[in-house]
Amino acid sequence: xxxxxxxxxxxxxxxxxxxxxxxxxxxxxxxxxxxxxxxxxxxxxxxxxxxxxxxxxxxxxxxxxxxxxxxxxxxxxxxxxxxxxxxxxxxxxxxxxxxxxxxxxxxxxxxxxxxxxxxxxxxxxxxxxxxxxxxxxxxxxxxxxxxxxxxxxxxxxxxxxxxxxxxxxxxxxxxxxxxxxxxxxxxxxxxxxxxxxxxxxxxxxxxxxxx
Amino acid sequence: xxxxxxxxxxxxxxxxxxxxxxxxxxxxxxxxxxxxxxxxxxxxxxxxxxxxxxxxxxxxxxxxxxxxxxxxxxxxxxxxxxxxxxxxxxxxxxxxxxxxxxxxxxxxxxxxxxxxxxxxxxxxxxxxxxxxxxxxxxxxxxxxxxxxxxxxxxxxxxxxxxxxxxxxxxxxxxxxxxxxxxxxxxxxxxxxxxxxxxxxxx
Amino acid sequence: xxxxxxxxxxxxxxxxxxxxxxxxxxxxxxxxxxxxxxxxxxxxxxxxxxxxxxxxxxxxxxxxxxxxxxxxxxxxxxxxxxxxxxxxxxxxxxxxxxxxxxxxxxxxxxxxxxxxxxxxxxxxxxxxxxxxxxxxxxxxxxxxxxxxxxxxxxxxxxxxxxxxxxxxxxxxxxxxxxxxxxxxxxxxxxxxxxxxxxxxxxxxxxxxxxxxxxxxxxxxxxxxxxxxxxxxxxxxxxxxxxxxxxxxxxxxxxxxxxxxxxxxxxxxxxxxxxxxxxxxxxxxxxxxxxxxxxxxxxxxxxxxxxxxxxxxxxxxxxxxxxxxxxxxxxxxxxxxxxxxxxxxxxxxxxxxxxxxxxxxxxxxxxxxxxxxxxxxxxxxxxxxxxxxxxxxxxxxxxxxxxxxxxxxxxxxxxxxxxxxxxxxxxxxxxxxxxxxxxxxxxxxxxxxxxxxxxxxxxxxxxxxxxxxxxxxxxxxxxxxxxxxxxxxxxxxxxxxxxxxxxxxxxxxxxxxxxxxxxxxxxxxxxxxxxxxxxxxxxxxxxxxxxxxxxxxxxxxxxxxxxxxxxxxxxxxxxxxxxx
Numbered sequence: 001x002x003x004x005x006x007x008x009x010x011x012x013x014x015x016x017x018x019x020x021x022x023x024x025x026x027x028x029x030x031x032x033x034x035x036x037x038x039x040x041x042x043x044x045x046x047x048x049x050x051x052x053x054x055x056x057x058x059x060x061x062x063x064x065x066x067x068x069x070x071x072x073x074x075x076x077x078x079x080x081x082x083x084x085x086x087x088x089x090x091x092x093x094x095x096x097x098x099x100x101x102x103x104x105x106x107x108x109x110x111x112x113x114x115x116x117x118x119x120x121x122x123x124x125x126x127x128x129x130x131x132x133x134x135x136x137x138x139x140x141x142x143x144x145x146x147x148x149x150x151x152x153x154x155x156x157x158x159x160x161x162x163x164x165x166x167x168x169x170x171x172x173x174x175x176x177x178x179x180x181x182x183x184x185x186x187x188x189x190x191x192x193x194x195x196x197x198x199x200x201x202x203x204x205x206x207x208x209x210x211x
Numbered sequence: 212x213x214x215x216x217x218x219x220x221x222x223x224x225x226x227x228x229x230x231x232x233x234x235x236x237x238x239x240x241x242x243x244x245x246x247x248x249x250x251x252x253x254x255x256x257x258x259x260x261x262x263x264x265x266x267x268x269x270x271x272x273x274x275x276x277x278x279x280x281x282x283x284x285x286x287x288x289x290x291x292x293x294x295x296x297x298x299x300x301x302x303x304x305x306x307x308x309x310x311x312x313x314x315x316x317x318x319x320x321x322x323x324x325x326x327x328x329x330x331x332x333x334x335x336x337x338x339x340x341x342x343x344x345x346x347x348x349x350x351x352x353x354x355x356x357x358x359x360x361x362x363x364x365x366x367x368x369x370x371x372x373x374x375x376x377x378x379x380x381x382x383x384x385x386x387x388x389x390x391x392x393x394x395x396x397x398x399x400x401x402x403x404x405x406x407x408x409x410x411x412x413x
Numbered sequence: 414x415x416x417x418x419x420x421x422x423x424x425x426x427x428x429x430x431x432x433x434x435x436x437x438x439x440x441x442x443x444x445x446x447x448x449x450x451x452x453x454x455x456x457x458x459x460x461x462x463x464x465x466x467x468x469x470x471x472x473x474x475x476x477x478x479x480x481x482x483x484x485x486x487x488x489x490x491x492x493x494x495x496x497x498x499x500x501x502x503x504x505x506x507x508x509x510x511x512x513x514x515x516x517x518x519x520x521x522x523x524x525x526x527x528x529x530x531x532x533x534x535x536x537x538x539x540x541x542x543x544x545x546x547x548x549x550x551x552x553x554x555x556x557x558x559x560x561x562x563x564x565x566x567x568x569x570x571x572x573x574x575x576x577x578x579x580x581x582x583x584x585x586x587x588x589x590x591x592x593x594x595x596x597x598x599x600x601x602x603x604x605x606x607x608x609x610x611x612x613x614x615x616x617x618x619x620x621x622x623x624x625x626x627x628x629x630x631x632x633x634x635x636x637x638x639x640x641x642x643x644x645x646x647x648x649x650x651x652x653x654x655x656x657x658x659x660x661x662x663x664x665x666x667x668x669x670x671x672x673x674x675x676x677x678x679x680x681x682x683x684x685x686x687x688x689x690x691x692x693x694x695x696x697x698x699x700x701x702x703x704x705x706x707x708x709x710x711x712x713x714x715x716x717x718x719x720x721x722x723x724x725x726x727x728x729x730x731x732x733x734x735x736x737x738x739x740x741x742x743x744x745x746x747x748x749x750x751x752x753x754x755x756x757x758x759x760x761x762x763x764x765x766x767x768x769x770x771x772x773x774x775x776x777x778x779x780x781x782x783x784x785x786x787x788x789x790x791x792x793x794x795x796x797x798x799x800x801x802x803x804x805x806x807x808x809x810x811x812x813x814x815x816x817x818x819x820x821x822x823x824x825x826x827x828x829x830x831x832x833x834x835x836x837x838x839x840x841x842x843x844x845x846x847x848x849x850x851x852x853x854x855x856x857x858x859x860x861x862x863x864x865x866x867x868x869x870x871x872x873x874x875x876x877x878x879x880x881x882x883x884x885x886x887x888x889x890x891x892x893x894x895x896x897x898x899x900x901x902x903x904x905x906x907x908x909x910x911x912x913x914x915x916x917x918x919x920x921x922x923x924x925x926x927x928x929x930x931x932x933x934x935x936x937x938x939x940x941x942x943x944x945x946x947x948x949x950x951x952x953x954x955x956x957x958x959x960x961x962x963x964x965x966x967x968x969x970x971x972x973x974x975x976x977x978x979x980x981x982x983x984x985x986x987x988x989x990x991x992x
Contacts, residue, residue: 041638045665045988046690046774048642049736056749056756057260058253071638087591088546089643089664092635114366115336116591118308118684120582121675122668123553123560124545127583127591128336130366138366140335141278143774145359148278150265152362159364185603186550187561187592194600204587205596216817223814224750253764255798260757273768275789300574307680309570314577324575332579341683341777346785355771371579390789 026164033077033103034157035065040076042096045083047110047143054146064153073099078156079133084112084119085126087188091181097133098178102170105136107156109149114138126188132179231259244268274388277342277355279335282377283384294378295352297326302344302353310337311344331374336366351395357387418494425462425496429454436499440707440923440942443497451500451510458487458496459515465837466490466853467512469926469937469954470522472530474504476556481507481532484939486926486954490837490851492858495926502532511537518840521962529554529670539614544663544991547607550595554671561586561593567947568675615649615657628656631973635664639744639977642987646964646976653972658965662958662991669992673951678704678781678920681951685938686775688953689989691736694729694766695931697779698722702861703927703938704781707920718783718911719863720904724796725769725778726929727893727900731804732762733932734844734886735811737984741883742815744981745824751815758807761799768792781918783911793901800897808890816887825880829967829979832877839963842956843934844885845983849877855930866903867896879975879982886984920944933957933984953992957985 012020039061043051054061055069062068070076073096085093097106108129111117116127129135136159139152165171180191193200234257235242242248249268252261263270280302284292303311316329345355356379363369385392425444426433432454433444446454458464469486481504486495500509511534512519523534524543531552534540541547551558562582564570572578583589615630634645643664649657669688673681685700686693705714739755763773769792770778770785778785815821831841836849846853852873856864872888874881922944928937937954960983968976 042636043642045642045667046687049690049774052752053756053760056760057262057753058757058760059265060262063262063264071636084665084667086664086666088666089635092643092664096636108366111336111338115334115370115581117337118310118339118687119667119669119672120308120337120591121560121562121564122672123591124663124666124668125591127581128366131583131590135366137362137364138336138370139362140338140370141359141361142339145278145773147263147265147269148359148361151360154266155362155364183600183603184546184548184605184607185594185600186548186598187594188590189592189600189603190588190590193588197600200587201594201596201598204593207587213819216819216822220814220818223810227754253761255761255795255803260753273764273771273789275769275771275786276767277771298575303574304569305679306569306573307676307683309568309573311573312577312579313574315575328577330577330579332577334579334581339683339687340772340775341686342771343679343683343777371581 026166029165030161030163034160037064037066037077037105037153037156037160038075039066039069039078039080040073040096040100041069041071042073042076042079043082044085044089045112047082047113050143050146050149051080051082051109054149059146059150061150061153064150064157066153073097074101076100077103078105078107078153080107080109081113081129081133081135082109084117085129086124087126087182088124088184090126090129090132090188091184093129094132094179094181098181102176103168104170105156105160106133107137107139107152108135109139109152110144111140111142114140117142132182132190227259229259234259246271272357272387274390276357277340277345278359279338279340279356279361279372280333280342280344280353280377281356281379282331282374283352283354283381284378285381292378294327295350295381296328296331297350297352298324298328298331299326299349301347301349305343305347307341307343308337308339310334310339328374331377333372333377334370335361335372336370351399354384354388421462422496425458428457428461433498436497440921442924443499446498446500448500448502448509452512452515454498455485455487455512455515463489463491464496467516467518467840468495468842468928468935469939469952470512470519470526471939471950471952471954472526472532472554473941473950474530474554474556475501476504479504481530483509483526483532484924485512486937486939488858490853492853494859497926507532508535509533510535513537516840517838517966518959518962521958525958528552531555541610542663544666546663547610548605553668560668560671561591566675567945568677568680611647611659611661615647615659633976634661640980641740641985644980644985644987644990646980648968648973648976650973653974655968655971655973655976658968658976660961660964662961662987665987665991667988667992669953670951674948676948677946678918678948681948682779683775683777685953686777687988688955688992689733689931689933689936689957689986690774691986692729692733692932693774693776694725694778695733695929695936697776698726698862699927699929699931699936700938701779701781701927702929703925703940704920706925706927707923707940707942708781708918709921714783715907715910716863716905717787717907720900721784721788722779723862723864723867724897724900724904725766725776725784727897728762728765728796728799730893730932731890732759733984734890735759737886737932737981738811738815738883740984741879741978741981742821744977745821751811754811754814758804761803765792765795765799768795787911793904796897797901800894800901804890804894808887808894812887816884821883822880824975824978825883825982826876826878828879828971828975829982830876830878831963831967835963835966836877839966840959841934841963842960843931844872844882844889845960845963846934847871847873848881848885850875855928855935859928861927861929864896867899869896879978882982882984920948924950928954931956933986933989934960953989955989955992957983957987958990958992961985961990 108114183189298315312332314330316325432450464487466488473482528542634640635643645661685696735755739752742751770776833850852871854871920942924941934956939952941950943949
């Protein structure tokens with residue numbers, strides 16, 4: 001562990017080498033986050049069962065520092081979107097994401113969470129959670145096996161290693177805006193669409209006529 | 212006695228805890244990172260709890276295991292790729308979530324279709340790993356892969372697999388599914404022998 | 414049909430002459446009832462003829478005939494075949510009298526038919542949408558209702574081959590999402606109404622005037638660690654006691670039936686895996702049985718395939734009940750240790766599924782007329798090892814670990830009681846019904862496949878509380894092991910006798926209702942074929958969905974903390990509840 005953190009670049013005198021470790025702030029920050037990414041206890045569908053299996057003895061993701069699953073978003077670092085995101089559920093998912101403290105990560109587990117999956121054509125299904133949340137890692141598979149999930153989580157850890165305090169979005173000067181919560185209208189309404197809503201409606205009307 | 216049930220239960224928990232360590236001691240180093248160790252730990256005789264030390268060790272993948280599909284190609288004498296797929300479209304027709312797109316090639320001179328796919332796409336964000344494409348392919352050209360380590364950072368550029376990404380050599384297929392590939396090889400050989408016999412008769 | 418049921422049918426025809434007519438469409442069964450006489454007919458059926466178990470209620474949209482039909486499947490709780498009756502109403506104004514007053518179990522199913530088909534049930538006490546939200550535009554299961562990503566009425570879609578014009582559906586949409594709004598809609602004029610309607614219904618309960626107490630409405634879920642997924646309960650509390658509880662669902666409504674009606678018959682098999690994703694083999698089984706009934710070739714299934722089907726279904730039952738017991742203990746606060754032990758055994762069963770079918774959870778193993786492939790080498794020994802050695806030992810250990818535990822008994826005994834009469838009235842099935850003292854098991858009551866060749870007992874307990882539901886599950890695991898041992902000993906050997914699966918077949922027009930005893934209870938598939946490549950109507954009678962009808966009944970009068978374990982004892986899976 002300490003070898004990984006101990007960055008060369010600064011010469012440590014030989015007599016001090018076992019006593020002093022030099023690292024950069026980024027490295028120690030990333031190391032800390034990497035091994036303490038607590039997932040939220042949040043299951044949507046079939047993939048949630050594989051997520052539970054991954055938490056159980058045979059695969060045991062506490063080996064990666066994902067020690068406990070937290071049911072409260074306020075204590076969680078990673079949101080594992082494990083299953084089909086439906087229109088009826090997406091307001092709650094966005095609200096949960098907004099309630100998570102930074103740094104926060106989203107893993108889209110399985111085909112459904114990534115891009116709608118086999119149910120994509122359905123009238124109540126959102127085509128991937130990335131339509132609303134920024135997703136860091138996508139894990140294909142229906143469902144991904146626990147080992148595939150572990151691989152995805154390791155990918156997430158690798159991504160954390162490449163981040164720097166200087167440019168991660170939650171340490172910027174401007175405050176981070178919460179993601180506007182979708183509304184259940186006659187169909188799912190995204191408040192971010194509202195400024196151009198009339199134009200888009202007109203465009204879809206002409207498209208329908210042509211078809 | 213009140214509390215007896217709880218004590219009994221605690222005994223079971225204690226046994227589980229203890230069993231895990233007894234096996235560890237009994238097997239020594241052989242229990243981890245060896246094939247027989249893993250096989251024992253996931254067998255019916257295993258006691259205590261078992262954790263597979265992924266990624267250092269992996270569970271053995273059974274032959275029938277299926278993840279996303281891939282296309283098989285053979286190599287001819289010159290080392291050229293010979294794609295088994297004839298773009299007949301059965302896999303695209305039988306696919307339940309309709310995640311396969313095939314573009315048939317045409318001969319540029321005659322304009323007639325050629326039995327090779329010009330393009331072959333699978334959207335793995337829709338694919339449900341059901342294995343119908345492999346099951347119903349009459350040419351043994353599309354098969355289900357064993358590789359499950361496919362996580363990516365960006366799905367929009369990565370997750371519609373095209374022909375290049377889907378193609379894998381027949382040797383790879385023989386490696387992951389030895390029994391099935393042998394069976395199919397035999398069936399093909401038999402068919403060809405029949406054809407040859409029929410020709411001879413004529 | 415036996416002689417006894419034949420005479421029974423004659424009696425019914427004589428009793429209701431003039432009100433009912435035989436359904437004479439080719440391939441259809443049962444009676445057509447006049448809408449005005451429906452309540453009278455159903456009451457008499459229950460009181461005079463002993464048909465007391467209303468299993469399934471569903472709508473069918475016959476667009477070409479401009480008719481809406483409601484189909485009822487009713488049984489006797491003592492066993493036997495179904496009696497099917499139907500009500501046809503004009504499509505423009507479909508109104509059917511509600512049967513909730515006679516069969517409370519029809520409650521959620523009628524709401525679902527209103528939600529998805531727009532059939533109005535007169536006299537329904539809580540006539541609201543159930544799977545979609547209040548305010549959603551249209552009734553999506555109607556044949557002329559089209560979603561945003563609509564491509565064609567039936568698969569395969571033309572864009573896939575030979576053109577291969579690859580694209581993501583959302584890229585073609587103006588909003589870049591899976592949405593479509595009515596033409597005159599503007600977001601400024603929209604106020605969401607669903608939550609207000611829900612909460613106002615919950616608060617509208619008379620309080621004790623003298624004591625000046627106030628009721629509190631508490632919302633649990635859809636994100637809650639103990640709701641087994643995205644399930645939601647809204648409870649009105651008097652102190653800690655539940656006065657009224659309303660389940661809210663639909664958070665995982667994945668449009669299974671709408672997609673299923675576009676799929677070919679074969680394509681639906683892997684989709685059924687994702688219904689009750691803890692027991693995919695049983696789902697396959699039910700669906701395959703229903704379609705085989707339509708095909709009329711049940712006799713052609715090789716014996717070996719039948720045995721394999723039973724073996725897989727029983728392993729599924731064990732793995733499901735292990736998970737259910739683990740989850741119930743989780744809900745009781747025994748956080749994760751019992752679950753860990755249950756999952757450890759479940760993993761071994763999943764290893765078998767993976768070796769046999771290729772996937773741990775989404776097995777997709779059953780085919781029309783058999784199974785996908787024979788058992789791969791080595792799996793038979795694996796199964797024997799589990800059924801004869803490991804599982805009996807481990808189940809005894811689980812029993813020793815939990816059953817006598819004083820805390821479990823104190824929390825579970827006498828909680829969430831459902832009497833036998835209530836259980837039947839609410840159409841409860843599976844372990845919930847059997848824990849209430851009704852020994853009804855489809856494997857015994859209406860045997861399918863080769864279950865009549867095995868010797869097993871129907872697990873039954875008599876208190877109808879949470880503890881008995883736990884015990885019934887434990888008993889059922891033991892009975893499943895018994896069936897497995899017999900099946901593994903008796904499975905016939907043969908080379909290549911399973912045949913080659915077909916990918917296209919002609920299904921004759923007609924209707925069929927196939928049901929199996931899934932781990933959660935009677936799992937039924939109602940399929941209407943019109944002779945085309947895909948089903949005209951495809952409906953799933955989901956046990957977890959219908960068992961929830963009794964949830965509020967079981968919870969009323971108990972403490973709020975008990976609502977969690979009552980829910981845990983029903984053992985729901987949201988994929989099946991919401992479909």
